[in-house]
Amino acid sequence: MSENLNPFAIAQAQLDEAAAVLQLDPDMHAFLREPMREFHFTIPVKMDDGSTKTFQGFRVQYNDARGPAKGGIRFHPDETIDTVRALAAWMTWKTAVSDIPLGGGKGGIICNPRTMSPGELERLSRGYMRNIARYIGITQDVPAPDVNTHPQIMAWMLDEYEKLMGWHEPGVITGKPLPLGGSQGRTPATALGGLFTIREAAKARGLSLDGATCAIQGYGNVGSHAHQLAGQFGLNVVAVSDEFGAIYNPHGLDHKVVTDHLRRHGKVVDCPETEAINNAELLELNVDILIPAAIENQLTSQNAARIKAKIVAELANGPTTPEADNILNDKGVYIIPDFLCNAGGVIVSYFEMVQNGYQFYWDEAMVNERLDQKITTAFHAVHTMSQSKKVDTRVSAYLVAVDRVAEAVRLRGWV
Ligand code: NAD
Numbered sequence: 386m387s388e389n390l391n392p393f394a395i396a397q398a399q400l401d402e403a404a405a406v407l408q409l410d411p412d413m414h415a416f417l418r419e420p421m422r423e424f425h426f427t428i429p430v431k432m433d434d435g436s437t438k439t440f441q442g443f444r445v446q447y448n449d450a451r452g453p454a455k456g457g458i459r460f461h462p463d464e465t466i467d468t469v470r471a472l473a474a475w476m477t478w479k480t481a482v483s484d485i486p487l488g489g490g491k492g493g494i495i496c497n498p499r500t501m502s503p504g505e506l507e508r509l510s511r512g513y514m515r516n517i518a519r520y521i522g523i524t525q526d527v528p529a530p531d532v533n534t535h536p537q538i539m540a541w542m543l544d545e546y547e548k549l550m551g552w553h554e555p556g557v558i559t560g561k562p563l564p565l566g567g568s569q570g571r572t573p574a575t576a577l578g579g580l581f582t583i584r585e586a587a588k589a590r591g592l593s594l595d596g597a598t599c600a601i602q603g604y605g606n607v608g609s610h611a612h613q614l615a616g617q618f619g620l621n622v623v624a625v626s627d628e629f630g631a632i633y634n635p636h637g638l639d640h641k642v643v644t645d646h647l648r649r650h651g652k653v654v655d656c657p658e659t660e661a662i663n664n665a666e667l668l669e670l671n672v673d674i675l676i677p678a679a680i681e682n683q684l685t686s687q688n689a690a691r692i693k694a695k696i697v698a699e700l701a702n703g704p705t706t707p708e709a710d711n712i713l714n715d716k717g718v719y720i721i722p723d724f725l726c727n728a729g730g731v732i733v734s735y736f737e738m739v740q741n742g743y744q745f746y747w748d749e750a751m752v753n754e755r756l757d758q759k760i761t762t763a764f765h766a767v768h769t770m771s772q773s774k775k776v777d778t779r780v781s782a783y784l785v786a787v788d789r790v791a792e793a794v795r796l797r798g799w800v
Pocket of ligand 1: 533602603604626629681701702
């Protein structure tokens with residue numbers, strides 16, 4: 386049978402596996418397999434050339450038993466409702482495993498932001514917010530940035546929401562620019578959180594990170610910050626990639642040189658003092674740590690047997706298919722599963738909501754220290770569960786998270 390790459394089918398299959406280990410009540414299992422609510426809508430946008438283009442938008446509130454739904458908004462030409470559903474499910478497990486009082490949601494627009502002007506993007510962002518404004522809020526659902534969306538887009542959306550409501554409510558959206566109530570440390574938080582989990586996984590594996598080699602797939606917000614911060618953890622990043630190709634230098638890549646090159650040329654390939662390799666080769670390099678930080682379904686049954694890394698740190702969402710998971714686990718690779726590894730972003734988003742609520746802001750050192758505490762605690766809950774139940778780390782992350790969400794659902798009397 387061919388490998389099923391539908392992300393929502395994968396998310397459901399992962400839940401099914403955890404439900405079997407947990408011996409989850411079948412009614413609870415059926416409830417947790419589906420999103421609680423979703424919104425599909427069209428967004429007509431006046432384009433610069435005078436035409437009107439209609440875009441398709443989605444917002445999925447997967448589960449809000451533990452608190453308001455929380456999750457980013459993606460702008461992507463290949464966005465599908467099933468991708469958004471899967472990501473909303475993973476957000477539910479992510480907020481639960483991180484033990485923050487939020488549920489899970491996700492949003493998306495089918496669009497190619499690279500071909501749009503700033504004015505068109507602003508009108509699209511405001512149009513998206515007009516569609517969802519009445520269904521979101523600090524007590525209902527709090528969006529954030531994700532693939533191809535950034536603080537400026539959050540600022541436009543916040544402004545549109547506040548105009549519609551007639552009051553200030555900065556906590557309605559996170560990942561805002563600092564002058565509008567953003568948090569210090571939010572932009573690098575996903576990467577930094579992932580590096581904290583790599584530090585803990587290396588300790589668990591008895592692996593020293595001092596000079597350990599690392600390859601990073603994807604050089605956007607997450608991948609680039611992971612490269613920038615990796616040195617603080619002793620890691621030597623020898624290869625990075627973007628959608629156009631990959632670069633390699635066995636002695637290490639300098640973050641500033643790569644980002645300067647990317648800024649000038651729009652891609653990492655041809656960066657000075659690097660060898661060009663392709664994206665498939667990057668994944669199979671002989672490195673200690675592999676960080677997928679791009680898109681879904683990158684480690685599959687086709688390449689998993691050739692992965693040489695000792696630790697796979699899933700900063701991207703859904704980079705590993707279930708078939709690849711089995712192959713990597715059999716090889717003894719330590720997988721830090723996506724919704725644990727990349728929880729740093731939502732943890733600091735939660736800190737941003739807390740600061741907005743108090744109207745009192747923390748410095749970056751305090752944000753990072755609290756992030757370290759939260760994600761390290763989450764890592765050890767998952768690692769300990771994995772050892773005690775003798776299951777792989779992804780299943781154990783599900784056990785911790787699903788148990789917490791199911792308990793909230795039960796206490797509310799929904800199932
Ligand atoms: P981004 O859009 O800033 O960057 C994505 C990067 O991946 C770009 O460099 C792009 O060129 C590259 N890429 C795309 N297709 C590729 C391919 N086939 N091979 C190699 N590189 C490819 O996105 P981001 O915010 O850095 O997010 C990356 C991943 O991390 C996504 O899976 C996202 O869902 C996840 N994530 C992001 C955050 C966050 O805070 N930004 C939080 C949690 C999870």
